Amino acid sequence: MATPLAIHRGPRHEDVIRLLEMAALPTADLTNEHMQDFFYAGPATAPIGIVxxxxxxxxxxxxxxxVMQEHRAHGLGQALVERAEQHARERGAATIYLLTTTAESFFRSRNYVATSRDSAPLAIRSTPEFAGLCPASSAFLSKRL
Known part of the structure; x- marks a missing residue:
């Protein structure tokens, strides 16, 4: 079922940090400048989902x-990922990568495939997430855009 919520660009930094901390995801490297490439659903002052x-x-x-627990299983995560993929494609990206410890099956069902860490492009290997913010046990997935 598709989500009826609109996806917006540029959430507030503090809202992203709050949601990420609630989900025990890394926040140490995020700055206000990163928010131009983040998307959210829900009220601007209290997003219920981000990517x-x-x-x-x-x-x-x-x-x-x-996506906040009470809003899962309604297509919001999928809509957020599709918007992020579209944004990456519009900016010239041909391949999108990710690291996850909890959502591998979610992403595999959206055509992401397991990828060898050794084959990661230098730019991706150099990110704080790849270099240490995400555990070495994280699944590394990719998708051709």
């Missing part, structure tokens, strides 16, 4: 997908 993308030429890193 971000970091762009590195033809590569992109999807990060920080969070």
């Amino acid at each position: 971000g993308v970091q762009l590195y030429g033809t590569d992109a890193l999807l990060r920080s997908l969070v």
Whole structure:
């Protein structure tokens, strides 16, 4: 079932940090500048879902997908990911990567495939997420855009 909520660009930094901390996801590297490539659903002052993308030429890193527990299973996560993928594609990305410890099946059902960490492009390997913010046990997935 598709979500009836609109997806907006540029959430407030403090709202992103709050949602990420609630989900025990990394926040240490996020700045206000990153928010231009983040998207949210729900009220501007109290988003119920967020996702971000970091762009590195033809590569992109999807990060920080969070949907509040009570709003899951209604298509909101899928809508947020689709919007982030569209944004990456519009900015010239050909492949999008991600690291996850909890949502591998969610992303696999959206055509992401397991990818060897050794094959990660240098720009992706150099991100704080890849280099240490995300545990080494995280699944590394990719998708051609």
